[in-house]
Amino acid sequence: MKAKTQVAKISTKGALVPALAPTAIPLKDRRLNFGGKWEYAPSPEDAKSYPIALRHELFINGKFVVPAAGTYFPSINPATEQQLTEIAEANAADVDAAVKAARRAYDRVWGKMPARERGKYLYRIARIIQEKARELAVLETIDGGKPIKESRDVDLPLVAAHFFYYAGWADKLKYAFPGKTPRPLGVAGQIIPWNFPLLMAAWKLAPALACGNTVVLKPAETTSITALRLAQIFQEAGLPEGVVNIVTGAGATGAAIVNHPDINKIAFTGSTEVGKLIARSMAGTGKHLTLELGGKAANIIFEDAPLDQAVEGVIAGIYFNQGHVCCAGSRLLVQEGVYARVVKKLRDRIQTLRVGNPLDKNTDIGAINSAGQLARIRELVQSGLDEGATLQQTQCALPARGFWYPPSFLTGVTHAHRVAQEEIFGPVLSVMTFRTPEEALERANNTPYGLSAGIWTDKGSKIFKMAAKLNAGVIWANCYNKFDPASPFGGYKESGFGREGGLPGLAAYCRLD
């Protein structure tokens, strides 16, 4: 969909003169031309101020230790494919050492500490994160590929806010559970994904620690660097040894945590497939479990919606973080009367998105997190084309090295298509239509997932009716991808169970006697 129009050019005298006869291009096909005509000067965030160590060890019992087997795996920058560092691979012995350290810290220090003092540690951690926010944002972007403007303006402020929010809960738990005496569960094993490495660590750690649990945390293998930087922050805050232990590695390390007999609770964020494996392997162990899994959210635009605002929300809903978002609004349901207008606006709007160096402050879409993920996105989009959908993409040059996928959307999608059923986890939107609110509900709920949904209409009563009938844990009305530590997050159905954030987020880490 290359832009064909050039409405005006600037003459040597500086006055605007028509470049083409107005009749040359029908009015409905004219559009603003941004792409190739408007170059931005590079504006990269300084990365040199934040060197990355050549090797990262495990963080067990308050110290950085060499892994038992002495093995390491490389961690690369997905925007350049260059190796950043090597990360220790924890085996079952390392996990056991981490669990023992966590148990000791729970029995001797953290479980017994007055709640108020626990809270003050978390406040300290929140403040140090605020102080180091820029450094952490840059590292997050280098390690994971997300645009610096997102890591700087979304991820890091939320990370600090989560610690700050749950710090305040530590000494107020009796008010959260009237009539009950909340107690910690013990040692929590937490396994987090690569799409929001620090933010997911914060979502898991802050409530667990506030409630008095100790933790063994495993970051995703492609994004371990910032979790280990967080470990340094815990040291700086004087957090007692063993309260948080960080073991790095891939699936085997995660399995060792899940299967460890002295763990009381598993919290997992990741794919529904792995979530089901964990649920099965934990059956009968008596361990507590919360799961935050995949999604295939419907973003529903009604004819009475403010369309420009809705299109902005759709863009934010699917292209935020390259679409590596479990709650991404990946199915767009548009009421028929406005379908043509919405698609035209979308088509024009994605041309303005800038794909490239994630460290550049003007970048909207960064690098795809890994070669494997890129292959999966390509495979699913191809399936959409094979099944008869039409692809619209941003016409922009992609960098020669690294993993990239341009912002895309598919029209002519039916509900039977794989791109309407499976989570793509990339910057790809599937557009479908509906006629009545009932049909929108039927289609939106026609998925095994149930994490989130979006509603766009200027009619408030419609919002509440739809919100009540959508089977999803988070409903965004006339907005999308809004997050706050005070607001619970989590899914219905196969998107998992349990909530993170807000008051229900405490329940995941408390025993109520």
Place this chain on the structure above:
Amino acid sequence: MSTPRLEVKKTYKLFIGGKFPRSESGRYLPAHSVAGTHLDNYAHASRKDFRDAVVAARSAAGGWSRATAYLRGQILYRAAEMLQNRSGELVSEIARSTGAGPAKARREVSLAIDRLVHYAGWTDKFAQIFSSVNPVASPHFNFTMPEPTGVVVVLAPDEPALLALVSLIAPVILSGNTAVVIASETFPLPAATFAEILATSDLPGGVVNLLTGQRTELAPHLATHMDVNAIVDGTGIAELQTTLQGGSAVNLKRYTRRDLKAADWFADRAEDPYWILDTVEYKTAWHPMGV
């Protein structure tokens, strides 16, 4: 031959709208230690000073109540940070005023800091505990949530001069109210020093205003001011309570008494989220559901 250096004496002033004015009345009072030694002089607030303080509090109320709960929490925590940082100053102020030993004075200051941290955490949580979604028997989405009542007059008891003051102010301002505070009459200097510390935290000017002087002189004016929404009375003095509560009837101010003995301010009962509810209004909204 050297002359011993002469110490510089300080005049403690009022704290109104983020500034430190003297009393418009030009009056001052001497502060003494319990042993009777003259310490320093402080401003003797008048009715006009009080009225100025209410104007400052009212002007600050809009911005403060619209600030996000998260920001209010950050600011109260910042105040705790500042208090920690300058705790030595407060300890010596309490010690020289009340004659308390350094350990006892330090205990009071530490508890005041921790209490501020505790209440900082309530800014974005009390609405989660004390709001409701109401299952009305019609197709309506109906919810109730607390909102700050507005400008609140807070009267501190004589002792403990700092801890009681902090314990009274924090639950009032955390919800978005602004306060005009009348300090301990016997020991006004720790309160005045606390105000100087607040002035260098991130609290916007006018959110907390502090007056020193004579309570009985100010009480009728506090009670009958038409632009004050509520009074939180921690004095425990019966005649004062009658004056304040009686006068409040003029515009139906919310009047709350906190009768705690000096030692009670150190106990858990002086740290109570239900105190937040004494200076909030419940608002219920109805919205139809349907397509």
